Each structure stands twice: as structure tokens, then as C-alpha cells.
Amino acid sequence: MTKPIEVRNPRTGKFDYIILPPPPRLLVHKCNRARRCQVNWQHMGLEPRIDALQQWKQAILSGREDLTRALVSDTGRLSTSVLEIDSFLASIDRWCGLAPELLATSAKNTGVPFIALEQTSVPYPLVGVISPWNFPLLLSTIDTIPALLAGCAVVVKPSEIAPRFVAPLITAVNTVPNLRDVLSFAEGAGETGANLIENVDLVCFTGSVPTGRKVAEAAARRFIPAFLELGGKDPAIVLESANLELATSAILWGAVANTGQSCVSIERIYVAESIFEDFYHQLVAKAHRLQLAYPTVDSGEIGPIISEKQAAIINHHITDAVEKGAVVHCGGKVEQLGGGWWCRPTVITQVNHSMKVMTEETFGPIMPVMPFPTVEEAVYLANDSMYGLSAAVFAKTESEALAVAKEINAGAISINDAALTAIMYEGEKNSFQFSGLGGSRMGPGSIKRFLRKKAFLIKTNSNYDPWWFNNNSNC
Numbered sequence: 001m002t003k004p005i006e007v008r009n010p011r012t013g014k015f016d017y018i019i020l021p022p023p024p025r026l027l028v029h030k031c032n033r034a035r036r037c038q039v040n041w042q043h044m045g046l047e048p049r050i051d052a053l054q055q056w057k058q059a060i061l062s063g064r065e066d067l068t069r070a071l072v073s074d075t076g077r078l079s080t081s082v083l084e085i086d087s088f089l090a091s092i093d094r095w096c097g098l099a100p101e102l103l104a105t106s107a108k109n110t111g112v113p114f115i116a117l118e119q120t121s122v123p124y125p126l127v128g129v130i131s132p133w134n135f136p137l138l139l140s141t142i143d144t145i146p147a148l149l150a151g152c153a154v155v156v157k158p159s160e161i162a163p164r165f166v167a168p169l170i171t172a173v174n175t176v177p178n179l180r181d182v183l184s185f186a187e188g189a190g191e192t193g194a195n196l197i198e199n200v201d202l203v204c205f206t207g208s209v210p211t212g213r214k215v216a217e218a219a220a221r222r223f224i225p226a227f228l229e230l231g232g233k234d235p236a237i238v239l240e241s242a243n244l245e246l247a248t249s250a251i252l253w254g255a256v257a258n259t260g261q262s263c264v265s266i267e268r269i270y271v272a273e274s275i276f277e278d279f280y281h282q283l284v285a286k287a288h289r290l291q292l293a294y295p296t297v298d299s300g301e302i303g304p305i306i307s308e309k310q311a312a313i314i315n316h317h318i319t320d321a322v323e324k325g326a327v328v329h330c331g332g333k334v335e336q337l338g339g340g341w342w343c344r345p346t347v348i349t350q351v352n353h354s355m356k357v358m359t360e361e362t363f364g365p366i367m368p369v370m371p372f373p374t375v376e377e378a379v380y381l382a383n384d385s386m387y388g389l390s391a392a393v394f395a396k397t398e399s400e401a402l403a404v405a406k407e408i409n410a411g412a413i414s415i416n417d418a419a420l421t422a423i424m425y426e427g428e429k430n431s432f433q434f435s436g437l438g439g440s441r442m443g444p445g446s447i448k449r450f451l452r453k454k455a456f457l458i459k460t461n462s463n464y465d466p467w468w469f470n471n472n473s474n475c
Contacts (some may be wrong), residue, residue, distance in 0.1 A: 004161050005189060010076035011294075013339025017073070019163050021188030024195050030184055031155060031199035035126045036152035037181035042123055044101055049149055052179040058093045059172035060085075067137075067168040074136050074162035076340060077293055077303030080258050084138045091145055091366075094425065095447065099149045102444050103451075114465075118459040121451035123151035124225075128200035128469070129277045130193045130215065132207045133159035133306055134261040134363075137169075143204040143227070144183070146447035153182035155195050160189045161307055194218065197417045202450065203227070203312060204441075208361075209386075209434050216437060227438035227449055229431055231361040232263040232389030235382040237404060238279060239375065240272040241396035248282040254392065254418025255344045256290065256365035259303050261310070262370065263435075264390050264412075264419045268358050269369045270378045276371040280349055283367065284329045287345035293303045294337050302365060304340040311341035314364035317357040318346065321368065331365070353384060361387070379407045388432025392418045409433065412442075 002023050006015040022030065029236065041049065060067060071081035105120045127147045131140035136158055145153045158166055166185045173180050186192055189210070197203050197218045204227045205215040214228040219226035236254070238247050254266040271279045291300025305311040315334040320326060331346030343364055351358055351368040358368055372378040382391060390412040395401035398415060405413040411429035415418040421429070421442065428443035430436070439449045459465075 002188070005187075007160065007163060008082065008308060009073060009340075010306045011297075011340045011401075013308075013336075013340065013341075016365045017164055019160060022186055025188055027192065027195050028199055030186065030288050031126060031196070034153040034155055034182055034184060035201075038123075038151070039124045041148075041153060041178065041182045042151035046099060046149070046151075048178065050099065051152065052176050053092050053096060056172055056179055057089055059175045060089065060169070062262055063168050063172055066171075067165060070164040070168050071137055072297060073189065074133075074164045075303065075306050076297070077258070078297035079301070080303065086159070088137055088141055090432070091141065091425070095145050095149055098444065099447065101147075102447050103150065110457075114459060114461045116460050117410075118377040118456040118458060120454050120456070121150075121448070122454060123147075123450055124202040124452065125153060126200045126202075127152045127154045127450060128196045128203045129154060129156045130159050130203065130205045130207070132194065132256065133161035134263075135160045136162040137165050139206050140165075141251045142206075143157055143441060143446075147204075147422065147450045148179075148183060150450040151443065152202075152450050154463060155196060155200065156183075156185045157188065157193045158185065160187065163187050196321075197224075198222065200224070205229075225438065227441065229263065229389075229436045229441060230434060231387055232265070232435055233267045233359065233361055233385050233387040234264060234390050234392070234410070234419070235408070236269045236392040237372075237378045237392070237394070238269065238271040238275070239378075239395040239400065239404065240274050241400060242272075242275070242394035243396070243416075244275060244282055248279065248286055250394070250414075250416070250418040251367070251392070252283060252286050252290075252345070254414075255285075255367045256302065257419070257422070259305060259343065260365040262304060262345065262419070262422060263361075264422050265292070265363070266392060266418050267362055267366070267368075269367060270372045270381050271369060272378075273371045273373055276368045276369070280329065280347060280369045283369065287330050287347055287367070290345050292337070292342050292344065294340075294342060302342070302344065304342050305334065305364065308341060310363050311343075314343055314362055314366065315364045317355075317360065317364075317366065318348070321348055321351055321355045321357045324352075324355050326355060326357070326368070333366075353381070359415055375404060382408075383409045386434045389435035390414070390419070390421055390429075390445040411435070411440075434463055 007017040331344035391410040392414040428440040
């Protein structure tokens with residue numbers, strides 16, 4: 001028998017929700033059933049799949065209040081939860097609009113006059129999605145929606161830290177007969193995720209580097225594809241010519257949105273020496289204006305730290321920096337209010353790469369700011385990392401910023417803005433270094449990850465091919 005898992009409320013600190021992981025045998029049954037139903041889902045064609053997802057969207061809209069309440073309980077924040085739901089619903093429409101062109105079969109002639117080529121693709125039967133707690137709804141569906149449209153069945157294993165949103169989703173899924181056969185959820189912790197990998201044909205994982213390694217190894221043993229988006233330590237470079245009013249506003253949002261609990265958060269800031277003082281003073285002034293969303297979700301912009309374990313990491317990074325000589329200008333501590341863990345936007349200077357706050361993923365509203373003497377040094381510092389998810393560059397002109405951005409080892413670089421991949425989904429990108437593995441989850445390439453290409457090579461005449469053995473009895 002599997003043991004129930006108690007779930008902590010990030011605002012109150014109380015364990016007020018329980019999930020029951022499926023026993024391994026039940027998970028196997030769930031996966032086998034989804035794989036059987038996938039055959040009909042694939043062969044019904046794209047238009048019925050689009051219709052099913054649109055029906056799901058309407059059911060979610062009807063129960064939106066329930067989903068919002070669940071997400072607020074999961075994460076302790078309101079405005080970001082509303083934005084998360086809006087982004088999820090928009091992604092359904094976006095993929096339903098893109099899929100017909102991206103999944104079309106093509107036919108063409110080849111370099112051999114009497115051989116034609118018909119190109120098509122077939123979906124992996126069953127996709128497993130293992131998602132994290134920081135954006136529980138969005139990151140459990142960012143891979144799920146294109147996979148479903150590609151013709152796959154999907155089983156989602158959400159984080160055990162933020163699972164409340166699943167119940168409203170299941171309620172909506174159950175109103176769509178075709179969809180409920182091929183989309184299901186398996187609540188649980190790491191053991192459930194490990195069991196899921198053993199029973200799917202492709203796995204998508206979003207989470208930490210250590211867990212991502214385990215996922216990649218398990219997938220490799222089964223010889224199945226693994227698409228991983230892991231940690232980040234995203235740098236921002238502010239060149240001497242940058243508009244400081246714009247740069248400080250963009251970086252503040254990019255660093256502390258969702259309380260900095262995002263893999264694409266700005267986690268280290270490099271500023272030209274000549275503007276360093278002005279930059280961090282402006283950043284501190286703007287950071288001071290942001291308030292905690294306490295005692296109510298409407299009280300401010302900064303929600304609680306969702307994971308209790310993450311609160312300890314944030315506090316440790318701040319303490320390590322101060323002990324090594326860093327100076328805190330605002331914020332600077334993790335505090336407990338009403339049972340939840342909170343951290344105000346924190347600006348730190350006199351930092352260097354001996355400090356964990358500059359080298360390890362913090363996942364909090366922490367903004368360490370470091371001056372650089374030359375652009376070459378800024379690029380070196382930005383690339384001095386095991387990560388390579390995304391970055392940002394600020395300069396007066398687009399060309400100046402792009403010249404620097406092209407030298408940064410990261411998959412997506414925002415120009416005169418920050419964390420744009422949290423808002424924009426069009427651009428294809430890969431994760432560099434230990435930030436991930438596999439094809440882009442953004443842009444057209446995302447849906448194609450879930451397909452295996454097939455080529456039909458068609459002989460169009462009845463003549464002997466010139467490369468055949470010359471054994472024709474008529475010759």
C-alpha cells in the first residue's frame with residue numbers, strides 16, 4: 001500500500017491537503033489503458049482532437065473560479081495564478097491554430113525521377129510529463145497540449161508540493177469523453193515519477209539538475225526520448241549605454257516575479273562600472289516599493305516561498321554572501337509570517353563568484369549586482385556557469401546588445417527586456433549545458449518532439465531500376 005502524502009499550505013504553513021499516490025500496479029494499469037485508447041485518439045484525426053481540447057477549454061472556463069482557488073492554495077499568490085490560467089488557456093488556442101500546418105503530410109518528387117517521397121509522422125503512443133511546483137498548472141500543460149494534438153496519450157505527474165490544481169482539471173477533462181481516455185494524472189512524489197518513466201514511451205521533465213540526471217538515466221536505460229528543462233542561473237548584462245530606467249524596471253520584474261521562483265528568473269546582474277552606482281540605487285528604490293502579499297493575497301506583489309526546502313536554500317545563499325563580504329541594501333532575510341515563509345526583494349552588492357548566490361540556483365527574489373570593467377569581462381562572467389537557460393542584455397541600441405548576446409552561452413536572450421520566454425512562446429530554443437536536454441519546447445519544434453518521422457518512397461513506373469541485378473529473363 002502507498003502512504004498518503006500531506007501537502008503544506010505555503011501561506012499558513014499548515015498541512016491541509018492530502019494526496020494518495022497510485023500503487024505501482026494501478027499506475028501500470030492507467031498507462032496501459034491510456035496506450036490502448038491512444039490508437040483511437042490518433043486515428044480520429046486532428047480536427048476531432050482540436051475540438052476535444054476546445055471543449056476542455058470551455059469546461060475550464062466554466063469552472064475557472066475553482067481552478068483559481070486551487071492554484072492560490074497551491075502557491076499562495078493571486079495575480080500570478082490568474083496570469084498562469086490565462087497563459088494556459090491561450091496556449092490551447094495557439095496550438096490548435098498552429099497544429100494543422102505543422103502536422104500536415106507532405107509529398108514531393110525526389111532526385112530520382114521515378115521515385116516519389118511522401119513524408120508523414122506518427123506520435124509516440126504515451127507521453128509522461130513530470131512537472132514542478134513553481135508554476136504548477138502552466139508547467140504541467142506546456143508539454144501536454146502539443147503532445148495531445150500530435151496524437152499522443154499523456155499521463156501527468158504533478159509536484160506533490162502543489163497538487164491541488166489537479167482536481168479542477170480532472171473535473172473539466174471528465175466532461176470531454178474523447179479526452180478523458182487519453183489524459184490522466186498520477187499524483188505522488190519521486191517514486192511515482194520513477195514508476196511513470198518505466199511505463200511511458202517518451203518523458204518530459206521540468207525540475208532540478210540532480211533529479212533531471214536521474215530521469216535522463218532512467219530514460220536511457222529504456223531507450224526512450226527524454227526532454228529535460230532544468231535549472232538556471234540567468235545573467236543580465238547592463239552595458240554603459242543602457243537606459244537605466246528601463247533596465248532596472250525590467251530586471252526587477254525578471255528577478256522577483258513569482259517571488260523569483262522561476263527557472264528563467266534573473267539571478268545575477270553584471271553592470272558597467274561607470275553606471276554601477278546609479279543602477280543599483282535605482283534598483284533598490286524600486287525594490288522598496290514592492291510589498292508582500294500578506295496578510296491577504298491582495299496586500300502586495302510578492303507571494304510566499306512555496307517550498308519550505310527552498311526557503312532554507314534562499315536563506316543559506318544570503319548568509320553565505322554576507323559572511324564573505326557582500327552588502328545587503330534591502331530585504332536580506334527569509335521571515336516567517338502567519339506560518340508561511342516570505343522574502344522581500346533583496347539587492348546585494350560587493351558580490352563575486354566565490355559566493356553561492358552568484359553560482360548556484362537560488363530560486364528567490366534575490367538580485368546580486370556586480371560591476372564589470374570591460375564587455376569581455378561581462379561575457380566571461382555571464383558564461384562562468386554550469387547553466388545556460390536564458391539571459392538578458394541591455395544597451396542603447398539593438399545592434400550593440402545583440403553583439404554581446406551572441407557571445408552568451410544560453411538558449412534564449414532577451415534584448416532590452418528580461419525573462420521574455422516566460423511570456424513569449426514563439427522562438428525555438430535549446431537549453432545549454434546543465435540547463436536541459438532535448439528539443440525546444442518553444443515554437444513549432446515543440447509539437448514535433450512528440451512525432452517519429454516516416455518516409456514512404458514510392459516507385460512511380462514499372463521499369464527495372466538501373467541498380468537492380470541484371471537477371472531479367474527478357475534481356
